[in-house]
Amino acid sequence: METALAIELEGARIAVGAVDRAGHVHESEAVEPNGERTGGTYELLAECIERVRSRTARHGGQIVVCGISIGGGDDLDGTTADGGVADSRAADRLRGRLSTLVGVPVYADTEGRGFALGEGWVGAAKGCNNFVAMLVGHTVRGGAVVDGRLLDGSLGAAGRIGHVMVEPDGRRCACGARGCLQSEVSIDAIESASGRPLTEPTYDVMRRVGQLIGRAGAAAATLLDVGLIVCGGRVAREYASTLFLAAQEEIDQLCRLPFDKGARIVSARTPSPSGLISAAAIGWRGLAMAGG
Ligand SMILES: [Zn+2]
Numbered sequence: 001m002e003t004a005l006a007i008e009l010e011g012a013r014i015a016v017g018a019v020d021r022a023g024h025v026h027e028s029e030a031v032e033p034n035g036e037r038t039g040g041t042y043e044l045l046a047e048c049i050e051r052v053r054s055r056t057a058r059h060g061g062q063i064v065v066c067g068i069s070i071g072g073g074d075d076l077d078g079t080t081a082d083g084g085v086a087d088s089r090a091a092d093r094l095r096g097r098l099s100t101l102v103g104v105p106v107y108a109d110t111e112g113r114g115f116a117l118g119e120g121w122v123g124a125a126k127g128c129n130n131f132v133a134m135l136v137g138h139t140v141r142g143g144a145v146v147d148g149r150l151l152d153g154s155l156g157a158a159g160r161i162g163h164v165m166v167e168p169d170g171r172r173c174a175c176g177a178r179g180c181l182q183s184e185v186s187i188d189a190i191e192s193a194s195g196r197p198l199t200e201p202t203y204d205v206m207r208r209v210g211q212l213i214g215r216a217g218a219a220a221a222t223l224l225d226v227g228l229i230v231c232g233g234r235v236a237r238e239y240a241s242t243l244f245l246a247a248q249e250e251i252d253q254l255c256r257l258p259f260d261k262g263a264r265i266v267s268a269r270t271p272s273p274s275g276l277i278s279a280a281a282i283g284w285r286g287l288a289m290a291g292g
Pocket of ligand 1: 162163173174175176177182
């Protein structure tokens with residue numbers, strides 16, 4: 001059975017798995033560099049890959065592609081592997097090393113864009129050709145699928161909904177602007193603005209986060225003619241229906257044109273481990289675009 005070697009790089013955590021063309025995860029394991037043992041991150045990753053590859057082969061799986069989902073950290077730091085832009089130099093270096101190691105084509109992209117691919121593949125946007133997906137956690141990342149294709153843009157960064165402005169006099173964002181969605185609704189922004197941990201919000205905090213997410217979602221729906229916004233990540237999980245109701249109300253307020261009216265925001269549904277499914281989706285997409 002053909003499988004994708006899926007690699008999720010998420011802050012201090014590395015996960016590796018084998019995922020088939022139907023989105024089933026057959027093997028998986030995760031390691032945390034800087035844990036009890038020493039050694040370089042790349043060496044740990046390589047060991048992890050070797051174990052997953054050998055178990056996959058033993059069970060009759062054949063790895064034909066490798067997909068990497070790059071997340072964690074701030075997306076503006078071009079010196080680390082989470083360059084944010086899919087073809088950043090750091091991601092390119094990693095891709096080059098891994099392609100020698102695994103001997104199959106390697107494709108890398110951001111976790112937000114991988115999340116969009118995963119949701120379209122086996123999640124809440126399955127069967128939907130036009131949607132925007134956003135992942136709200138320590139950063140806000142996303143991807144836009146239009147006419148059945150993940151939009152790339154000039155630098156491969158299309159769908160960066162975290163830096164859409166939602167509050168004109170809002171908080172200063174890491175990008176230098178004010179009031180970006182990320183600077184208002186990321187975990188750190190919520191905690192610092194409210195003075196409370198993410199898990200102990202007031203009702204008003206949850207409503208406001210939902211409203212701002214809805215505002216960005218509405219802008220995307222209007223701009224791209226998509227009727228579906230998928231929202232996932234830790235903030236969406238924690239604030240659940242309160243967030244989604246407030247977001248939907250905001251979208252209903254803002255989307256009044258014949259084509260954007262009725263746009264819906266829904267919760268992510270990619271099964272766990274969703275990060276590995278995102279990574280595999282990046283790999284399968286790369287292979288399909290290369291004609292494989
Ligand atoms: Zn910003």
